[in-house]
Amino acid sequence: MIKALLFDFDGTLLDTNDLIIRTFMHVLEDKFPGQYSPQDCIKFIGPSLKETFEQIAPNEIDEMIANYRLWNREHHDELVTEFDGVITTLEQLKNEGIRLAIVSTKTRDMIERGLNVMGATHLFELVVGSDDVQHVKPHPEPILFALEKLGLQKDEAIMIGDNSHDIEGGKNAGVRTAGVAWSLKGEDFLKQFNPDYMLHHMTDLFAIVKEP
Template structure:
């Protein structure tokens, strides 16, 4: 496996953002006189973008209400993006190791692009990435392969020269549909069965960099 670029999901892969996302969800729910959700329930809502998260948190398909909630969620999350969010242990070192070895990095999230850029900037790792895109960057988001395919085009590389690392089925399916080698990150928000189809599975950020650089499982 010769890798020129590594694609990473954000929430649950590089960044433990669950507490901040839960705070934003519960602020939104409170503003609409809805009961708060426990952390464990919010965790299950993450992965398919803010609109889906808000719709499921509200338990409503009324688009007017969902849009109200989405605006309040995004506004709060923007203002509290790293109150509690932190990089996972070894994430910064793993990314720096890849860059030092000539690997180009791309962040491909279903989080809003502006929020993706903000959180990476606040955590001090945005300069490591050649490409940063979010759930609103293209016409489709993961598990569609479109964001990955567009990133391949931008970097002028083939699918066989890239790796997609993520913690959920959205990342694994997007990678497989794009013909890209996948690494399932076992510490994130996705259930273990979501990672079964991944080409590799990693238990830590250092495992991810080791797989990419050596082509071998830990």
């Protein structure tokens, strides 16, 4: 029986796609003028900043992460929006006794900032950010950490996200997984990783949590 839903944040609950792409473009244009397009930046959504910048400029990782975070913080609130039906669905799930948590590769302070923008801080019992663990998804650590904090067994939770890291992380941790069809990378991309469920709207969760 499902007792808890573990959500990725960016691209799953909060539409940060425009913010992330524009932030990457700001950082990359500064270092590599004309070499990257917004389309190129889609593949950077999901992995940690460290993983991404290790591939792009292994000798300048810290500087590029700092530049990314500075611009991202400055423009965050104006460039993010809630996906359709997120708040109303989460409120109803919580009222029905489903426990809600966030497991993200974002830093905790930026997750909390996004929750404030959404007006959703009160809905989540637990927030696990990249600074709470040593390894981020697809490593199982963040998900197992969340289960431990919530006092739950693996068969009592679902990991929900918009990226391969979320599905692979869930599978590595031994929990059920759900992809979101509104992922910027597309439903077909997520299907490659064989999630147990595919959400076409947040309200699809009502039927899933009622399953035995």
